[in-house]
Amino acid sequence: MSIENEFLGLLLIFILLGSVTLLIYQIFNKKNIKKEVERFEYVLQSLTKVSDGQQQLVGSLKNFSEVQSSTQADMVKHVESRLSEVQKLVSDNLLGSATKTAHTLGELQQRLTTIDAAQNNIEKLSSSVLSLQDILSNKQARGAFGEIQLNDIVSKALPPDAYSFQQTLSNGKRIDCLIHLPKPPGPMAIDSKFPLEAYEALRAADSSVDKLSAQRSFKTVVRAHLKAIADKYIIEGETADGALMFIPSEAVYAELHSNFPEVVREGFSLRVWVVSPTTCMATLNTMRSVLKDARMREQAGKIRVELSALQKDVERLENRAGNLAKHFDLAVRDVEDIKISAKKASRRATKLDEFEFEEVKEEQKIQFGKS
DSSP states (O other): OOEEEEHHHHHHHHHHEEEEEEEHHHHHHSHHHHHHHHHHHHHEEEEEEHHHHHHHHHHHHHHHHHHHHHHHHHHHHHHHHHHHHHHHHHHHHHHHHHHHHHHHHHHHHHHHHHHHHHHHHHHHHHHHHHHHHHHHHHHHHHHHHHHHHHHHHHHHSSOOEEEEEEEOOTOOEEEEEEEEETHHHHHHHHEEEHHHHHHHHHHHOOSSHHHHHHHHHHHHHHHHHHHHHHHOOTTTTTTSSEEEEESSSHHHHHHHHHOOHHHHHHHHTEEEEEEEEHHHHHHHHHHHHHHHHHHHTTTTHHHHHHOOOOOHHHHHHHHHHHHHHHHHHHHHHHHHHHHHHHHHHHHHHHHHHHHHHHHHHHHHHHHHOOO
16 A cells, blocks of 8 residues: 555655746746646646645545455455364364275274185185085995985984894895884885986986986996895895885985886885885984884873772772771760760869869858858
C-alpha cells in the first residue's frame, strides 16, 4: 500500500509541475492576462479537486486494503480450518486403512497357516496312498490287507466265541475265517479274495479288443476263486453247504455284479456267495440273529428247570407264610389274653389300695372319740 501512495504522490507532483509550466508558458505567451488569471484560478481549482480526489482515492484504497486484509485473514483461517479437517480425515482414513490392512494380513496369515496344514495333510495322504498302492501291488500283501479288513468286520459284528481265524479244516486247508453257526447249516467259511490286477486291467483297457481280453481275464480269475472256495472250504458234515467269498473292494464288487451277472450266478450254483465289506456286515448281522436264536433254544431246557425250581420255591414260601400267619394269630390271641389278665390285676390292686385307705379313716374316728 505505501508503494501505491508514493506512486500517486509522484503522479500528482508531475501533474502540478506540468500545470504550472503550462500556466507560465501561457502567461508569457498570451497578452490577455486576465484570461490567464482566470485560467490559472481554474487550474488551481482543478488541482484542488484533483487533490480532493486523491485524498478520496487514498481513503478508498485504504478501506479496500483493510477489507482485503480482513478477507485474506478470514480466507487464511478458513483454509487452515479446511486443511486441519482434511488432515484429520486423511489421518483417520489412513488409521482405518492400516487397521483393516493389519486385520486382513492377520486373516491371510491364518489362511496361509491352514493351507500349510492342509498341504501337509495332503502330503501325508499322498504318502499313505503311495504306500497303499505298494501294498496292493504285491499279491501276498494284498491278501493280508483283505484278511485284516475281514477280521475287523467280523470282530465288530459277532461275539468273540462265534468265530475263529485261520482255522485248519479236516482236509488240511486253512480258512481265513470260520463262523460257528449251529447245525443246520453248520460252520460257514469266509475266504478273502482280491482280483485287483484283473480289475485294473479291465479299467485301463482302451480299445474294444483290449476290453474283451480284460473281461475274459477278469471272469477267469473270479471263476477260479469261486471254484477253489467251493472245493476247499465246503466239506459235507463238517461245514455248512455254502461259503462266502469276501472282496475287500466295493468297486470290484460293483463291477462284478453290474457287468458279470453270469459269473455271480455260477457262484450261486457252486453255493459260494460273493460279499463286499458292506454286504458282509449285513450278512454277519443276520448270522448274529441266528446265533442268538440258537443260544436261546439251547438255554430253553435250563430255563424250564429253573422255572420249575422257582415254582417249588414259591410254593414253599407260600406254606411258610401261612404258618407264620398262624403264629401271628396265636400271638395276637396271647396278647389279648395278657391284656385281659393285666386289666384284672390292675382292678384288684386298686381295690387293695381303697381297702387300706378305709381302715385308716376308721382308726382316726376312734381316736377322736376317746379324746
